[in-house]
Amino acid sequence: MIPQAQHRDFLDPQMLVRLSSIPLYSRQAMLGNVSGMHASPHRGSSVEFAEYRRYVPGDDLRRLDWRAYGRSDRFYVKEFEADTNLRCHLILDTSGSMGYGSTAATKLSFARRIIATLAHLAIQQGDAAGLTGIGETITETLPPRRTPSHLRVMFDVLQNIRPGGGTQLVQRIHEFADTTRQRALVVIVSDLFVEPAELRRAIDHLRFCKHDVAAFHLIDREEIDFTFSRPTRFVDMESDEYVFADPNDIAPQYHRAMTEYLTSIRQMMLESAVDYHRVITDQDVEIVLRRFLVGRAGGRQAVAETSPIDSSSVGGVG
């Protein structure tokens, strides 16, 4: 159960209960400083057998496998996987465009639910979770911690985040990669309205630093369907500039541009081995997260395309 103090409107206790049965796994080895449930590149004392290696002087004699000695007359040391904890960095795009929502729910509110749930799940299973808000600058930074009190702080920050201004998502991800040297699961929750090529360089930067990268690409239904009919003055949520347009005139071109963009982003994510999830904000957040968690628990490099319109389509991202 969630402590009463941690109750927030973006957190659904029932959903947490249902999702808590699915662990949040990293897809690659982590370098935690405490024991945990995640694979470590180091050999440790877990129950998972890793390999045999030849004995070298200095090794602990207790770890010699006498049975192997009996069979082969040679000294072998039996090594086990080291389990460690996970550092989960949750990156939230706080730019003005995240405040858009054709219904009551905005992209930011949807992102809050994803981040809060993931943070809760991570801390609940003993991992550390941190939060970084990115707008034009890095607006909020909470380093990963494992304590439940940290969760409350994180929720407070999430609750106080307001969308606004432009974004320098690409630059801030580079900064993040530069400053975060320890391996971590980096979860980016954004509408990704950036140049795909530049975003790719930022993602590659993260991957170079051995981070496990996942991305929730939030898109509002209206942004895809573009079902306006009357002449409309569209005001940019980031710069307050506006464009007057007749949707009937520009809808085909808009759809074409949007399709090209989404195709490009998805292709880029595939090539960069990012656990990529495109999410329409009218989807059920539990389904989205369940697919995310199940996909990772399966140890597969897969991306669950979580659209309820075409839920069967699942594409791997490596």
Add this chain to the structure above:
Amino acid sequence: MTFLQPWMLWALPLVALPIIIHLINQRRFQTTPWAAMSFLLAANRMSRGYAKLRRYLILAARTLVVAGLIFAVARPLSSGWLGTTIGSRVDTTLILLDRSPSMGQITPGGRTKLETLTRRLVESLNTIRSDRYVWIDTNQDQILELENPEQLIELSAADTDAATTDTADLLETAAKYIRENQPGSVDCWIVSDLRRSDWNVDSGRWNAINRSLRQISQPVRFHLLTDAASAPDNRSLRVQSATVASAANGSDPAEASGAGELRLSFTIRQVGVSNNESARRELPIELDLNGARSKFNVRQTGDLTEINQWAVPLDAGQRTGWGKLSIPADTNAADDEYYFVYGSPVIRKTIVVTEDAVDGDTETARPLMLAAGISTTPEIRCESVAMTPNDLAKADLDDVALVLWTGPLPPKSTQALLDPFLRRGGRLICFAPDSGGDEDLGISWAGLSWGEALRHESDVQIGRWIGDHDLLSGVRSGASLPVGDLKIRWHRPVLGDQIGLAHLPDGTPIIARSIADTPGVYFIGTAVAGDQSSLARDGVVLYALIQRALADGADTLGLTQQLTAGQNQSGTDTWQRLTGPNVGRSTTYSLHRGVYQDDDRFIAINRGESEDIEATVSNDQLDHIFAGLRYDRIENVGGSTDSLIQEVWRTFLVLMMIAFAAEALLCLPRIRRTSAPPSGGRVTGGPSRGPGSDPKGATA
């Protein structure tokens, strides 16, 4: 474009309504905050050209819809040159029909020109509408107010007369009607095939008529509905003379006993056939002689076939009678038959009035007496006598065919003595007097008078003359009279309302015919003396014109009269039709071809000689006639009787519907990709490239 409800056009500014609504709508936009701005900007850039075009097309379509509706309600008339000439509803429509024989030419539609044009006019008038329709017919001297245009057909106005139409007279009467009745606005429709014989464009009357029409204060528009196409493959038959001769020796049958024979001279003129073989074929001629019909063939010899003295045996003792020659029907039935009467030839008497000597043995009178006294054929006797003006009062003019006046014009009292003679059909030729100074300059006769005498230092030749009809027409073979060879050294210009038959190079009329009520009066502006002209020395022209005038005058004498339709319109009440088309009433018999009997007189009525000439009025001449007037010419082609003017509101409604459909199509929302690839996982469309620019950067 002209409209029957032009006031509806005041609503035309409503065509701006769609544009105004569009502009207002643009001001009533909704404002939406938007995140995916970069794609919007890209789409806006990509669709700018088409979107603008589409918007303009929609606006144009909507404007067309409103305009089409307004135009349709305004009841537009057929567009083009005709539509621009027809105005709104007029007060009075005057209808002037050319009903001359040439209008009997069959059109491709199987109807005569007159019927075709009249039906077309009726259809058009039914469309245009007018408060009053007035048909003016000067041949029958009537002005009829019609209840509706169809009455023109019911009244047989679409039937041709045998009389030549005096178009100038029609227009003069129209002008008089307008002045007397003061209608608000007038449309004057003239239906004609533009034959020169009907228009007399050389007449000096046209200037006066033009002035008179221009002085009318009411707005008058003249519409000339014409079909001047020549008759293809048409022949015209004309009897030149029908005389009775003794079968034995050809002497005067009146003095001989026993059977005589009818000597017929006639011509067949072929028009519009270039093939010589067809022009030379045998042509069947039907002769109806006193009701007995017979046929004989003649061989055509080209464009003009002339048969002289064709002998037809007569019963013993038969000295007078009537008949008709006809050829097979062709494109104009009006000139395929010719009626004639025959009888003992009358003596063609001429009186030469001269002040010098009663015996006429003077330089002035003698050439005239010789020209009038020598007959063209042995069967006809010609006599000429000379007398002074004083003796003329005591002379018996009943059997005189021609009077040649050589002195100054007489006073009115003397002129009155000749009125019965002229009304009977006698001919009068006045030569310019060279004596008596200029004291008679103020006197006129039949509307003509003399100008001041002018002597030329050298001979002046006649510059132009009318050589296709009247006294100076060419000979039957087609050759012209040598009028141009005449030399004039002294002349007096002919003044007054006239038809100039010959003019000097400076345009001065030298031979003219009066157009006054008294027909058959000619003025020759020189004399026959050797020092004044070569009329006597080169006597061919003088002889021809005197003999022609004499023949015309003699036709009205005796028990048989050969008349041109429309020339003698009085006293026809007692006429009985013997043969001819059963048209008209007894009061109009003189207008219709046929043979009539008045007591013991036989009268043949035929078309005038000028009707056989196909020359038409030129555009320049028409422009001169209607100079300064609102005039348009409507050329009728083919035999269609459809209305010249049609309401085209249906066309505008169709255009409106098309504009409606176009607007609806343009306004249809574009078919969007319902697969919504971006929202699903299957992103299939589009090349794999970015949106073109940094979306964030674009909106930053």
